[in-house]
Amino acid sequence: MTVAEGAEPISLSEEEYARSSPWLDSWRLFRRNKASVVALIVLAIIFAIAITAKFWTHVGLLDARTGAEARHTINPANLPAQDPYPDPGICARDGQDRNPDWCGWIGEDALVLVQELQCYRPEPDPTQRQWCYLLGGDSSGKDWMTQTVYGAQVSLAVGVVGATMSLIIGLIYGVISGYYGGRVDMVMMRIIDFLYGFPTLVMIILLQVFFTEVAREYQDAGRKGLVGFLLNLNKEMGGLLFLFIALGALAWIGMARQARGLVLSYREKEFVEAARAVGATDRRIIFVHLLPNVLGPLIVLETLAIPGYIFTEAFLSFIGLGVQPGTPSWGAMISEVRTRGGFFSNRHILLVPSVALVITTLAFNFLGDGLRDALDPRMRGT
Amino acid sequence: MNNMPKTRTQATGPTSRMDGKRILLEVKNLKKHFPIKSGILFQHEVAAVKAVDGVTFHIYEGETLGLVGESGCGKSTTGRTILQLYRPTAGSVKFEGVELTELKGSALRRMRRKMQMVFQDPYASLNPRMSVGRIVAEPLVVHNIGTKKEREERVAELLELVGLNPYFVRRYPHEFSGGQRQRIGLARALALNPKFIVADEPISALDVSIQAQVVNLMQELQENLGLTYLFIAHDLSMVRHLCDRVAVMYLGKLVEVAESEELYTNPLHPYTQALLSAVPVPDPVVEETRQRIILKGDVPSPINPPVGCNFNTRCPVSVDVCFSQEPELIEVLPEHWVACHRVI
Numbered sequence: 038m039t040v041a042e043g044a045e046p047i048s049l050s051e052e053e054y055a056r057s058s059p060w061l062d063s064w065r066l067f068r069r070n071k072a073s074v075v076a077l078i079v080l081a082i083i084f085a086i087a088i089t090a091k092f093w094t095h096v097g098l099l100d101a102r103t104g105a106e107a108r109h110t111i112n113p114a115n116l117p118a119q120d121p122y123p124d125p126g127i128c129a130r131d132g133q134d135r136n137p138d139w140c141g142w143i144g145e146d147a148l149v150l151v152q153e154l155q156c157y158r159p160e161p162d163p164t165q166r167q168w169c170y171l172l173g174g175d176s177s178g179k180d181w182m183t184q185t186v187y188g189a190q191v192s193l194a195v196g197v198v199g200a201t202m203s204l205i206i207g208l209i210y211g212v213i214s215g216y217y218g219g220r221v222d223m224v225m226m227r228i229i230d231f232l233y234g235f236p237t238l239v240m241i242i243l244l245q246v247f248f249t250e251v252a253r254e255y256q257d258a259g260r261k262g263l264v265g266f267l268l269n270l271n272k273e274m275g276g277l278l279f280l281f282i283a284l285g286a287l288a289w290i291g292m293a294r295q296a297r298g299l300v301l302s303y304r305e306k307e308f309v310e311a312a313r314a315v316g317a318t319d320r321r322i323i324f325v326h327l328l329p330n331v332l333g334p335l336i337v338l339e340t341l342a343i344p345g346y347i348f349t350e351a352f353l354s355f356i357g358l359g360v361q362p363g364t365p366s367w368g369a370m371i372s373e374v375r376t377r378g379g380f381f382s383n384r385h386i387l388l389v390p391s392v393a394l395v396i397t398t399l400a401f402n403f404l405g406d407g408l409r410d411a412l413d414p415r416m417r418g419t
Numbered sequence: 420m421n422n423m424p425k426t427r428t429q430a431t432g433p434t435s436r437m438d439g440k441r442i443l444l445e446v447k448n449l450k451k452h453f454p455i456k457s458g459i460l461f462q463h464e465v466a467a468v469k470a471v472d473g474v475t476f477h478i479y480e481g482e483t484l485g486l487v488g489e490s491g492c493g494k495s496t497t498g499r500t501i502l503q504l505y506r507p508t509a510g511s512v513k514f515e516g517v518e519l520t521e522l523k524g525s526a527l528r529r530m531r532r533k534m535q536m537v538f539q540d541p542y543a544s545l546n547p548r549m550s551v552g553r554i555v556a557e558p559l560v561v562h563n564i565g566t567k568k569e570r571e572e573r574v575a576e577l578l579e580l581v582g583l584n585p586y587f588v589r590r591y592p593h594e595f596s597g598g599q600r601q602r603i604g605l606a607r608a609l610a611l612n613p614k615f616i617v618a619d620e621p622i623s624a625l626d627v628s629i630q631a632q633v634v635n636l637m638q639e640l641q642e643n644l645g646l647t648y649l650f651i652a653h654d655l656s657m658v659r660h661l662c663d664r665v666a667v668m669y670l671g672k673l674v675e676v677a678e679s680e681e682l683y684t685n686p687l688h689p690y691t692q693a694l695l696s697a698v699p700v701p702d703p704v705v706e707e708t709r710q711r712i713i714l715k716g717d718v719p720s721p722i723n724p725p726v727g728c729n730f731n732t733r734c735p736v737s738v739d740v741c742f743s744q745e746p747e748l749i750e751v752l753p754e755h756w757v758a759c760h761r762v763i
Contacts (some may be wrong), residue, residue, distance in 0.1 A: 058550070058591060059547060059548050059593075061592060128653060201759040220462075223462070253691075276437075305545075306543050307538040307539070307540055307544035307546055308543065308546040310499075310504060310536075310538070310543050310544075311536065311544055311604070312501055312546075312557065312561075313504055313534070314504055314531065314535060314536045314612070315531060315558040315561050316527070316528035316531040316532070316558075316561050316562065317557070317561045317564075318561075319562065325546075325549075325557075326546055329546075329548040330546070330547065330548055396714060411636065
């Protein structure tokens with residue numbers, strides 16, 4: 038067969054031959070952005086801590102007498118509520134009185150904590166075991182460190198589940214609307230316009246109030262049927278299920294618009310027309326030609342939306358409409374300061390969950406930035 | 420499972436192919452109007468863009484028909500409507516005697532194997548997320564032809580056919596130049612071994628040096644594979660070089676159809692004359708005496724074309740009848756069709 042002139046076949050080395058696919062190129066672009074790589078590592082660490090939360094609960098829990106690490110894990114949700122101030126003790130290296138909130142209590146053992154892992158009691162009682170919390174405890178005697186670690190689980194779950202749900206719903210809705218166009222598109226977009234008019238946060242708050250009311254109604258009814266099952270599941274998840282539903286009910290709207298816009302622009306591209314000229318079915322065009330092109334920018338948008346979901350959860354938990362009481366969440370932890378004070382005397386109470394929140398959301402933002410450079414190069418610098 | 424198409428080499432060369440003059444494609448009174456809609460909830464059609472408004476021509480087997488005209492005159496829409504990428508508003512398209520406008524679903528899909536398209540923009544016509552191998556193999560996958568291994572062999576064969584290294588299969592479109600991408604587009608169009616290819620300005624986005632390569636490749640493929648082209652272009656000298664016959668389009672209608680040499684030496688329609696007068700001649704003596712016919716005004720809107728002859732707003736020789744009666748495309752000389760009241 039003839040090879041047309043002017044087309045010099047280029048010889049390739051094995052290495053060159055093996056390289057390069059769009060995803061691999063994206064990874065290369067991503068690696069160039071140092072801040073994003075750091076963010077990715079930070080997020081990996083946070084994820085690792087959240088997954089292994091159980092093992093972190095006794096870190097910083099020290100035997101007050103010997104200073105040895107206690108072989109004692111605390112399930113924060115199952116801690117018995119204790120009178121927070123049975124015996125304030127003196128919790129300070131310098132012997133000065135400090136706010137007794139530094140001290141936590143567990144079981145019959147008095148828990149006191151001070152800096153430098155030293156605990157003092159006026160008269161150490163050798164028959165009593167004493168435990169120290171590295172970051173102190175809250176007003177009901179639960180370890181602050183344990184709560185922070187478990188709080189990461191909640192925040193990450195909300196971020197990831199919120200993003201996944203809104204991506205899936207938004208993608209399906211947007212692709213149908215954008216691809217089929219015409220009357221279908223018009224009706225679907227008018228529904229979105231209608232939903233877009235509602236203030237999101239108010240809607241979520243109302244939904245949460247509604248769910249709480251339903252839970253209360255059903256409390257006596259024995260929790261049967263689908264509603265009962267959902268209520269039980271929600272209780273098992275510490276209130277996260279309803280939070281997911283409330284978030285997911287509205288978060289997909291913006292994503293659907295973006296997906297529709299992207300599909301509209303790619304639908305008219307010549308490679309889609311080429312596929313049509315070959316005789317490709319709608320299904321093939323959507324899954325082979327449109328989705329891989331649309332997915333990149335949407336993943337970027339979702340990653341950048343995750344901090345929003347995390348903040349919404351923190352805010353709802355702060356005002357008491359998020360997770361159920363007893364479930365550790367950074368937002369609920371911040372509200373500790375509101376309920377019992379200590380802003381000036383015990384800054385760490387506020388600082389620890391706030392810093393955790395800031396680091397996590399910033400990391401997601403930087404990750405999204407890097408992903409945008411990598412997956413959606415046209416948007417770089419915007 | 421279908422059989423793998425073999426690239427057939429045609430015995431009939433370019434000299435013998437005009438003798439039989441078997442009509443491959445017949446287009447009659449083809450119309451494509453795009454509706455303009457208005458209204459918020461209950462949309463209604465307020466007007467239509469008459470992109471193609473009654474086009475009649477035919478293409479002989481093995482020839483290249485050039486379709487030229489200004490941008491926006493409906494050349495591309497004509498090509499796409501023939502391939503049923505746009506469903507025509509009215510008219511008929513017969514390919515090998517089969518009425519395409521009435522075909523649907525799998526019957527239409529089977530016909531698509533015989534006619535393919537090459538696109539203008541080599542950057543938009545290849546999916547950036549697919550490797551070259553997958554792009555070229557796509558027609559085979561869609562029509563469920565051959566096993567995976569057979570497809571790979573066919574892709575390698577096709578890449579070689581268009582002058583690309585078969586090693587390129589795993590590479591992605593962004594790694595190629597415009598000319599190479601256009602070759603990939605050609606390989607994809609050839610995968611199903613079609614008889615007829617609509618080439619929608621395949622070279623206008625390329626550098627001049629690359630244009631020649633691609634045009635030569637297309638000619639070579641035509642000779643070897645017995646292809647028939649509808650070559651849409653606005654580069655008149657390239658059309659003269661490549662095409663057996665040329666059709667000139669203006670505002671959704673054909674104004675003149677003739678054999679290439681005849682059209683360039685003896686243009687009859689005033690629009691064709693104006694168009695050809697714009698082509699520079701590579702001879703300083705002739706070039707000095709070349710008279711450019713500058714048309715006044717702009718092309719009217721295809722939403723509201725003029726009454727009578729489409730060209731009457733700009734025509735230097737129009738008379739009363741041009742403003743009331745639409746001229747028909749008449750064969751004034753053998754194989755030379757013109758739509759003008761002044762040419763009889």
